[in-house]
Amino acid sequence: MSRSLTILRGGPHLSVQDGGRAGGLGIGLSRGGAADRQAYLAGLALLGQGLGMAVIECAGLGARLRFDTPTRFALTGALMRASLDGQPLESQASHLAPAGAVLDIAALTEGVYGYLSVAGGITNDEIYGGRGYHRIGGFGAALEAGEVLPIGPDADLAAPPHRLRLAQVTAPIRVMPGPQTGLFSDEMCNTFASTTFTRSARANRQGVRLDHEGAAFSTGGQLNHVSDFIAEGDIQMTGDGTPYVLLADCQTIGGYPRIGTVLPADLPRIAQAEAGAEIRFRYVSLEEAEAAWQSDAARLGDLKRACTPRLRDPREMTDLLSYELIDRPPQDVVG
Amino acid sequence: MSDTPEILPLGPDGVLVRFSTALSEPANRAALAFRAAMEARALAGVVESATSLTSAFFRFSPSDLPRAVLEGTIREELGTRDWHAADLPQGRKLWELPAAFGGAEGPGLAESADLAGVSEARAIEEICSQSLRVLALGFAPGQPYLGFLPEHWNIPRQSDVTPEVPRGAVVVAVRQVIPFANAAPTGWRQVGRTGFRCFDPSLTPEIPLSPGDELCFRPVPAADLARLETAPHGGATWEALE
Numbered sequence: 001m002s003r004s005l006t007i008l009r010g011g012p013h014l015s016v017q018d019g020g021r022a023g024g025l026g027i028g029l030s031r032g033g034a035a036d037r038q039a040y041l042a043g044l045a046l047l048g049q050g051l052g053m054a055v056i057e058c059a060g061l062g063a064r065l066r067f068d069t070p071t072r073f074a075l076t077g078a079l080m081r082a083s084l085d086g087q088p089l090e091s092q093a094s095h096l097a098p099a100g101a102v103l104d105i106a107a108l109t110e111g112v113y114g115y116l117s118v119a120g121g122i123t124n125d126e127i128y129g130g131r132g133y134h135r136i137g138g139f140g141a142a143l144e145a146g147e148v149l150p151i152g153p154d155a156d157l158a159a160p161p162h163r164l165r166l167a168q169v170t171a172p173i174r175v176m177p178g179p180q181t182g183l184f185s186d187e188m189c190n191t192f193a194s195t196t197f198t199r200s201a202r203a204n205r206q207g208v209r210l211d212h213e214g215a216a217f218s219t220g221g222q223l224n225h226v227s228d229f230i231a232e233g234d235i236q237m238t239g240d241g242t243p244y245v246l247l248a249d250c251q252t253i254g255g256y257p258r259i260g261t262v263l264p265a266d267l268p269r270i271a272q273a274e275a276g277a278e279i280r281f282r283y284v285s286l287e288e289a290e291a292a293w294q295s296d297a298a299r300l301g302d303l304k305r306a307c308t309p310r311l312r313d314p315r316e317m318t319d320l321l322s323y324e325l326i327d328r329p330p331q332d333v334v335g
Numbered sequence: 336m337s338d339t340p341e342i343l344p345l346g347p348d349g350v351l352v353r354f355s356t357a358l359s360e361p362a363n364r365a366a367l368a369f370r371a372a373m374e375a376r377a378l379a380g381v382v383e384s385a386t387s388l389t390s391a392f393f394r395f396s397p398s399d400l401p402r403a404v405l406e407g408t409i410r411e412e413l414g415t416r417d418w419h420a421a422d423l424p425q426g427r428k429l430w431e432l433p434a435a436f437g438g439a440e441g442p443g444l445a446e447s448a449d450l451a452g453v454s455e456a457r458a459i460e461e462i463c464s465q466s467l468r469v470l471a472l473g474f475a476p477g478q479p480y481l482g483f484l485p486e487h488w489n490i491p492r493q494s495d496v497t498p499e500v501p502r503g504a505v506v507v508a509v510r511q512v513i514p515f516a517n518a519a520p521t522g523w524r525q526v527g528r529t530g531f532r533c534f535d536p537s538l539t540p541e542i543p544l545s546p547g548d549e550l551c552f553r554p555v556p557a558a559d560l561a562r563l564e565t566a567p568h569g570g571a572t573w574e575a576l577e
Contacts, residue, residue, distance in 0.1 A: 025383055025394070026383065027542055136474075136475050179345055179351050179353060226355075227509075228353070229390060232346070252385075255509070264346075286347075286402075
């Protein structure tokens with residue numbers, strides 16, 4: 001039995017994402033993948049999955065879809081007002097959907113990027129070593145109503161649901177100096193570190209614009225620097241001195257100077273900051289930046305250890321028989 | 336401005352080796368040759384490498400390879416020779432790329448020509464009359480940075496970003512030309528458009544251009560673009576160099 005889900009309401013804000021395409025810098029391809037990598041890994045952790053699985057990323061406007069086969073799924077990232085066949089669902093938790101159940105994500109209530117992960121992963125065709133939509137890279141497309149997405153096998157359909165409670169961090173966003181930080185005067189870097197920015201409404205998977213009151217951040221030669229490599233998390237000052245924090249789908253080379261790089265551990269907070277949210281930065285040393293670095297495998301391991309069992313509430317299960325939890329393993333697991 | 340190579344952190348898992356902070360052809364050759372030499376060393380823990388206009392970049396896995404060890408290897412390799420005197424890569428190609436300039440296909444031509452101090456006709460002539468080097472692939476898959484136009488083309492990027500130029504847009508700034516791989520925002524000015532695709536999954540190789548290749552634009556009427564867009568490589572042709 002092949003497994004799948006069907007998109008009932010999609011749009012430009014809905015896409016398949018995964019851990020991104022590694023190793024593409026030499027051809028001009030940034031890694032891409034989930035805009036909030038932490039939330040992506042959290043979804044894998046809740047379902048006991050390994051690295052590399054593809055999920056659905058949902059920004060802003062929500063989504064509606066139908067599980068064509070019994071499916072374990074998790075909701076992570078932005079808090080969602082979500083329901084399964086009308087029953088409200090907990091965010092940062094895993095759930096089980098019977099065949100034909102309709103998941104409705106009416107809205108994201110806190111944050112920008114929500115993730116729907118499914119056990120077995122979304123198994124649409126790989127392009128250039130990844131399944132995710134990468135707009136600047138020209139790979140894939142947003143998800144539209146009517147699309148049927150295949151799902152890989154789930155060897156553990158009867159696994160109990162889990163939840164994941166992570167501490168909210170409110171400390172300033174950590175920034176490490178980069179190759180162009182020295183183009184800015186010390187005074188300007190100090191001003192940068194003491195400014196309260198506001199997340200602009202202008203943001204997408206490529207970058208987030210930050211607004212602030214006060215002078216522009218300029219190197220003097222802003223428009224004539226040699227283009228050079230960009231790291232995900234770089235804070236680029238465009239020609240008029242406005243900061244943009246570059247996210248997963250960033251360009252690989254750019255000429256606007258960068259005042260520093262947001263640590264990967266803190267970048268999800270930039271991605272999830274809603275329009276109008278206040279953002280402050282703090283410079284850290286290279287040593288502190290390296291100490292905060294973790295491989296995806298290590299982060300996934302930590303997240304798995306942080307998951308706790310969630311008692312399935314029978315009131316969430318309107319038709320117990322349809323779950324096929326007992327005795328008979330689902331055919332797709334055997335096949 | 337420095338021509339002594341610098342070893343700089345770029346993110347917690349990256350090292351940038353910058354051969355110059357000014358655009359320079361020898362620094363570009365140095366970056367290409369140095370990356371190739373480091374690749375040949377196949378150091379465990381280096382997960383990818385790439386070159387930009389004047390830099391080579393090495394991404395590593397900090398849990399497998401300490402930064403200090405990678406930087407030590409880089410210093411050792413830097414000391415083996417004068418990298419600015421390195422040869423260009425082998426197997427280079429000379430490409431001819433048809434493109435339409437000005438009008439609706441090049442809304443920024445007039446302003447660019449003005450900044451370069453030449454007429455529009457002269458601007459097209461100067462962009463097309465010389466072969467340009469593929470200095471680097473970057474920004475988007477297979478997209479080349481081409482240089483160098485004459486010194487009076489050292490024109491700045493726009494202070495405002497153009498929200499979107501189309502795939503194939505030919506844009507200019509700071510003595511360089513880029514045909515865009517995909518629709519994207521840019522601070523460069525669009526002077527023309529080509530049917531050439533920087534990344535074409537229907538072709539082998541999918542990425543036609545390599546750093547070190549040379550490229551000449553050939554001006555064509557805008558009316559020819561629709562036909563050229565359906566031709567392999569957008570009507571571009573190549574011959575072997577050397």
